[in-house]
Amino acid sequence: MQNDLMEKIVSLAKRRGFVFPGSEIYGxxxxxxxxxxxxxxxxxxxxxxxxxxxxxxxGDMVGIDAAIIMNPKVWEASGHLESFTDPLVECKxxxxxxxxxxxxxxxxxxxxxxxxxxxxxRNFNLMFKTFLGAADDAKSVAYxxxxxxxxxxxxxxxxxxxxxxxxxxxxxxxxxxxxNEITPGNFIFRTREFTLMEFExxxxxxxxxxxxxxxxxxxxxxxxxxxxxxxxxxxxxxEDGERAHYSKRTVDIEYQYPFGQKELYGLAYRxxxxxxxxxxxxxxxxxxxxxxxxxxxxxxxxxPSFGLDRTALVVxxxxxxxxxxxxxxxxxxATRTVLKLPIALAPYKVAVLPLSKKPELSDVAQKIAADxxxxxxxDYDETQSIGRRYRRQDEIGTPFCITxxxxxLNDQSVTVRDRDTLKQERIAITELNSYLTEKITKA
Ligand code: ATP
Numbered sequence: 001m002q003n004d005l006m007e008k009i010v011s012l013a014k015r016r017g018f019v020f021p022g023s024e025i026y027g028x029x030x031x032x033x034x035x036x037x038x039x040x041x042x043x044x045x046x047x048x049x050x051x052x053x054x055x056x057x058x059g060d061m062v063g064i065d066a067a068i069i070m071n072p073k074v075w076e077a078s079g080h081l082e083s084f085t086d087p088l089v090e091c092k093x094x095x096x097x098x099x100x101x102x103x104x105x106x107x108x109x110x111x112x113x114x115x116x117x118x119x120x121x122r123n124f125n126l127m128f129k130t131f132l133g134a135a136d137d138a139k140s141v142a143y144x145x146x147x148x149x150x151x152x153x154x155x156x157x158x159x160x161x162x163x164x165x166x167x168x169x170x171x172x173x174x175x176x177x178x179x180n181e182i183t184p185g186n187f188i189f190r191t192r193e194f195t196l197m198e199f200e201x202x203x204x205x206x207x208x209x210x211x212x213x214x215x216x217x218x219x220x221x222x223x224x225x226x227x228x229x230x231x232x233x234x235x236x237x238x239e240d241g242e243r244a245h246y247s248k249r250t251v252d253i254e255y256q257y258p259f260g261q262k263e264l265y266g267l268a269y270r271x272x273x274x275x276x277x278x279x280x281x282x283x284x285x286x287x288x289x290x291x292x293x294x295x296x297x298x299x300x301x302x303x304p305s306f307g308l309d310r311t312a313l314v315v316x317x318x319x320x321x322x323x324x325x326x327x328x329x330x331x332x333x334a335t336r337t338v339l340k341l342p343i344a345l346a347p348y349k350v351a352v353l354p355l356s357k358k359p360e361l362s363d364v365a366q367k368i369a370a371d372x373x374x375x376x377x378x379d380y381d382e383t384q385s386i387g388r389r390y391r392r393q394d395e396i397g398t399p400f401c402i403t404x405x406x407x408x409l410n411d412q413s414v415t416v417r418d419r420d421t422l423k424q425e426r427i428a429i430t431e432l433n434s435y436l437t438e439k440i441t442k443a
Contacts, residue, residue: 006258009316010187012337016396018042018316018347019188031184031191038396039312041347041377043195046226046311047174049344050197053222054172061170061199062163066151068176069142075127077281078150078274080143085123088182092117099182126179128192144178149303152200153274156286156299160202167288167299168211172199174308186259188309195308200270202288202299208269211302212249216267219253219304226311227318227342232256233264246273255314264314266305272298315345319397325422339397340420343443348398349376350436353389355405357382365404368414368429375433376440394419399443400436 013019018039022032035043055061075081087100094112100121108115128144131137145151152159152171159171174197184190203211216235223233234254243250248269255264275286275298289296319339327334343349350372354365362382372378379398381389386403393401401417408414408429416435417424427435 004258005317005320006187009313009320012320012339012395013039013187013316016392018396032193033188033191038347042312042315042341042345043308045345045347046308046315047195047197049225050222050306051172051174053225054170054199054218060165060168061172062159062165063172064151064155064159065175066148066155066173068145068178069130069132070145070150070154072142073281074150074154074278075143075146077277078153079277080127080146080150081125083123084127084146085125086182087121088124089118089121092119097182102183124180124182126181128178128180146179147177147305148173148175148196148198149200149270149274149305152198153278153286153301154282156202156275157284160288166291168201168203168207170199170201172197174198186257188313189257189259189262191309197306197308197311199304201302201304203302204290204297205272205300208248208300208302212267212269215302215304216251219265219267219306222306223253225342226315226345227340228255228314229318232314232318234261244268244270246271255310257313257317264310265307266303268303268305270301270303272300274301275299315341336391336394338394338419341397341399343399343440346397346399347377348379348393348396349440350400350402351379351381351389351393351398352402352404353380353386353393354382355386355403360409361404361406364408364429368402368404368432372432372436376436390417400439402432 016038017036020034020036021028022034023029051063055063088097089100089105090097091109091112091114093114094109096109096111098110103110105118109117127146130142130144132140132142152173175195176193177196178193181190181192184192201211201215232255234256236252236254238250238252248271250266250268252263253265253267254261278284279286286298287296288299316339319341321338321340322335323338324333325336326332352365352369352372354361365382366380369378369380379393390401397419399419403415403417405415413426413428414432415424416427
């Protein structure tokens with residue numbers, strides 16, 4: 001992978017409106033990012049495709065959307081208040097803070113270069129603390145959730161009873177999580193607020209291995225759908241002693257980012273640890289009664305966990321290409337930058353580009369765009385040369401561009417240009433819908 005790929009992605013993201021630095025007019029806020037008009041479409045398309053694939057298209061999955069601020073006892077029971085920590089060291093010279101597991105503390109400080117200046121490592125809790133209501137005393141302390149999973153455990157009984165699902169079944173959720181990371185960075189890879197997509201799949205303990213393998217396969221298939229090539233992925237089985245104490249098996253799905261091999265997703269077998277802890281702390285009975293065998297037991301859990309922002313980042317990294325393409329001049333080529341995004345994830349599926357701003361072309365083109373918008377996200381652009389407009393659409397990954405020219409007024413046809421093959425086809429306006437439906441749904 002190219003070393004400067006991250007800079008290119010960050011620059012394209014800003015230039016074209018995928019992701020901007022947060023609070024920029026106030027000088028920014030370190031490591032906070034805002035998704036712009038195209039970024040929000042990309043993000044929503046990923047969330048939609050994920051929800052469709054893992055929730056609505058399946059009979060064994062239901063969703064919830066729980067409160068971000070939960071009763072603080074939840075975090076006591078889950079162990080987050082005690083042990084959701086990272087080891088923190090501080091350089092006594094420059095006062096920069098680092099995660100002791102991410103640097104070599106025996107070496108010089110990565111910031112100021114001084115040696116033997118680190119403090120002893122201490123556990124730093126990542127939970128964001130806040131206060132409920134007017135009083136800011138100990139009684140009103142609450143936390144922004146650091147992960148989604150706990151709501152699926154706390155709501156297990158209500159969900160199971162109201163949905164009448166039988167084990168095995170899963171509860172899914174998408175939403176923001178908050179972690180007071182010591183060293184956020186690498187663009188949207190590690191931020192202090194991020195979106196997770198996750199489910200807890202409740203199973204009989206005898207069957208955990210089978211379900212674990214199945215979900216590992218499903219995660220691989222999802223990554224292929226997102227256009228992520230397997231050669232950039234590493235499936236890292238976490239060794240005994242390195243895993244969370246309650247987990248019997250964890251696979252970190254790692255990606256070879258331009259800044260190193262790091263976690264993309266996680267898959268964990270969490271046993272019955274969480275439900276049991278919530279039974280102990282709340283007094284509620286969270287057991288499941290199997291209506292067929294009459295066996296009563298605390299369900300075990302397989303948890304596939306997908307970071308949305310890391311998904312968006314790898315989707316952009318994988319889609320980015322610089323290609324030599326022929327120009328209109330004989331024998332000449334030029335470099336084009338193109339995002340070869342999977343069609344389902346592309347912010348715009350189609351762009352309508354009239355060859356000139358003349359009203360007779362605009363009228364036809366606007367009508368075509370309005371009609372296409374009833375089905376797909378559609379951009380419309382009539383300024384600048386057609387070459388520049390194609391380049392812009394290539395850079396934002398629009399799979400199909402439609403040009404309306406003066407011939408269109410006579411033959412009632414338009415030219416459809418394919419982002420990937422650059423092939424141009426003349427299509428009757430009345431055929432456009434069925435032509436694009438075929439291309440877009442087949443992809
Ligand atoms: P890391 O080792 O990178 O800190 P983690 O092991 O703490 O990650 P999990 O608790 O397993 O991560 O979180 C589940 C998923 O949430 C991760 O696989 C990742 O996709 C995403 N994620 C975790 N922390 C962040 C963050 N600070 N910013 C963006 N995404 C994150």
